[in-house]
Amino acid sequence: MINTTPSSPSLFSSLDDLLNWQHPLHKLSHKINWSVFEEAFISLYCPDNGRPAKPIRLMCGLLILKHLRNLSDESVVEQWSENAYFQYFCGMHEFVPSFPCNSSELVHFRKRIGEKGIELILSESIRVNDDKSDDQHHDTAFIDSTVQEKNITYPTDAKLHKKIVGKVLKIVKELNLPTRQSYTFVLKRIYRDQRFRNHPKNRKKAIKADKRLRTIAGRLVREVKRNLGDNSRYDELLSIFEKILLQRRSSSHKIYSIHEPDVQCISKGKEHKKYEFGNKVSIIRSATGVILGASSFRNEYDGHTIEKSLEQVHRLTGKSIRRLAGDRGYRGRKEINGTQILIPDIPKAKDTYYQRKKKHKLFCKRAGIEPSIGHLKSDYRLGRNFYKGVSGDAINLMLAAAAYNFKRAMKVLWLLLKKISETLAIRNVSLKYTF
16 A cells, blocks of 8 residues: 655654755755655555555665665665655655664565656756756767676686585475485585696695586486476476576576576676676766766677667667767777767768867767766666566666766755855955945
């Protein structure tokens, strides 16, 4: 059953009277159109049955604050009970010292609204930054791709086989299944032999232990599969185990994680990090610094991601980009649905000096998307994705982009207020000397 945020102010001292009206979070809370979220998500709740749910504005506000301040689900709930500005941002009129909800309710809310709901939050973050006097939002934009790393360890065959053995023995213990051998002491010796494999004297011993561990893992998986029979709730997990045991060095479509089987191994040519394990994302940033689009992919060629990214921008803003500049990784397309695709190239012989300088200036400005991606990773939780599955990849990306846009709006509001206060101070001084 749906629950709404109380709209009537308190008879006693309210948060609005106690807080600083010039605070960026206070100003941003009034600029966001919260009714858009309530109208879009109200159909996801039963109107007259069940326990009353948490207000939609509260849950949306917590999601925004989580990525805006780079917090976990547990931390944002805890800090909400301590921070009056957090509570005012989420629609509270009085200070509430207790937790607003359980941290797991944020997980359920993200699943409830899905990717379309998160896309609506990203759309609102773009609207908050949209200045009618600025015509450059959709005139020229820049595109770049990066890797959103998943929360998994660096995968090796030995690690995966060790996890398979542990999970299979756990299933055996939970269901009390018969086993011919638990390999307790054998595994202990194998794990000891696998250590210090980089030492020349231990190399052969470690390789032999790896082969022995693969054999034991295969035996245990086959035995558990026989004992469980057909139509078991572990069929999907056992099929993942079998794929991992069959894959080799030259195999394609490898599985790098048991709990995240959709993770891709992506090489972006970085000197300090040859391979990254996660998914590829495409970011479109306007010339004014607003992120207009954030699309999630698996491991496509950069040039094949442009069309879907432009469709998302049109879906979010209702406008089309006239010129889109990218690096040389986007070569192959010159125009997509009326959008001109520009990549750096050797100057043409017929170009004038002015045209060459203009192109050079454009691609110098394109490099500004690189620090934006760096901020998304370091400040807004794009560097490590803790959300599960393919949908979790898209949700984390769009929430990070929305937080980036909201932060930009907060800075713009603060600078505007500072400029107004300085102007008023100058006027007061001039009036003082006039009289």
